[in-house]
Amino acid sequence: MQTSEGQRSATRSSATQSSGSRTSSGREPVGPSREEVRVRRAPQRASYDAASVNAILDSGFVAHVGTVRSGVPFVIPMFYFRRGDELVLHGAAPAGTFRRAVSTEAGTPDGGTTDGGATDGGTTDGGAVSLCVTVTHVDGLVLARSAFHHSINYRSVVVMGEARPITDLAERRTVLDSMVDVLVPGRSRDLRPMTDKEVRGTSVMALPLATASAKVREGPPIDDEEDYDLPIWAGVLPLRTTYGEVVSDERLHGEVRVPEGVAGLVGGQL
């Protein structure tokens, strides 16, 4: 996924700016408005438009979230979903993560000197936190005629920015209901309503999608021209993730049936 097939962005090279046309979602096309997410390796596989980014984000629910703690990188899996022009992340930033006070000067992050202002407490609840959120779907093995051209078919999105904690309890309640509905359509209707204590006790962050890039590798292997004459098998071995059969809880109350929203997912592809 790296080197010739790799995903990588750069902060120093010059970049072609995308046009400023708006997309149907009403937001500016994502990146490379900021250089951080510009894809340098295999740039023909990159895209920055909202439709490409959103399609990949909406096909999953687990992201890998990177933070910086005491100058060291830290990556954890987190549940996410997209809400319009932002990602909603379930959980708080890890303790010790670099945070900054929420600034009203949008779009002027002073990257490059961030660690000088790092607080190591992780308790500044009103502060924004610098995150890199990466979502990857692995679609198959690309088996070429040489080891060098072996690759992986995948779709991935990298989002960089500053996440704010969702502190308003009414907003947070709505978001938490949306989360279960992202997993299973209509799920929140069936559940015991959340208590105020539960809403207060759950951390949720929102990260703007203003700076995001998508990268996709698909299709057959691409071999050196002279290698196509070799009697070596090459092709793609697809991978897919599907929902299996429901395992009902042993402690179900009486004659409770599997809801339609759940049953409708069985056998389907993620």
Add this chain to the structure above:
Amino acid sequence: MQTSEGQRSATRSSATQSSGSRTSSGREPVGPSREEVRVRRAPQRASYDAASVNAILDSGFVAHVGTVRSGVPFVIPMFYFRRGDELVLHGAAPAGTFRRAVSTEAGTPDGGTTDGGATDGGTTDGGAVSLCVTVTHVDGLVLARSAFHHSINYRSVVVMGEARPITDLAERRTVLDSMVDVLVPGRSRDLRPMTDKEVRGTSVMALPLATASAKVREGPPIDDEEDYDLPIWAGVLPLRTTYGEVVSDERLHGEVRVPEGVAGLVGGQL
């Protein structure tokens, strides 16, 4: 995957040290020899022994690799495989990633002041790079009777440490052959051998598994005791990733058949 169900480590709290007994693989049990990877949230789901860590790592081949560039986190997907007590990563660290000169003083990273010594060039090929490598397998949706107790079944490993580039070309060639054999058993035998130019042109890093933690959530939802009386369906919806039917390259030379190693994967679970 965060908060009550979350994976998180801490650098400040005191930790119970694991015993020093050696595992069958001959290496010290991983963590919490260093505090970075100690799991604080839901610690009952954590383990630090090599067998648990290795089993999860050996069940996949795409990791999310976190680095720090100019104080900002950056996460990309990379191909990996485990070779004994280390992870081998296909690719180079992103340009601008924090690096340090390779030190012979093993085990004495001066974390906490790292950014003071950051170089921003990304060209110090002999230098080690500070990485966090996270591998996550999503096993199912955990659908509880309340939104609060919804969760995800997963297996994940977090590895932190300093990766060294594999600069020896003979070692690198061996490692690159192993990579294709990790994807498909026996694959390297069938391929056109790598040229010296290809070996020189491919970056590979090795990361020790000395500091790693595993975290696993499995089984049914765990609801509040009083909620078990509610007529609400609850259970687990499993997710599995399987290999589909082979798609042979359109430009195969003559009567080349699908190799046994490839055919043997079809229909199987990752």
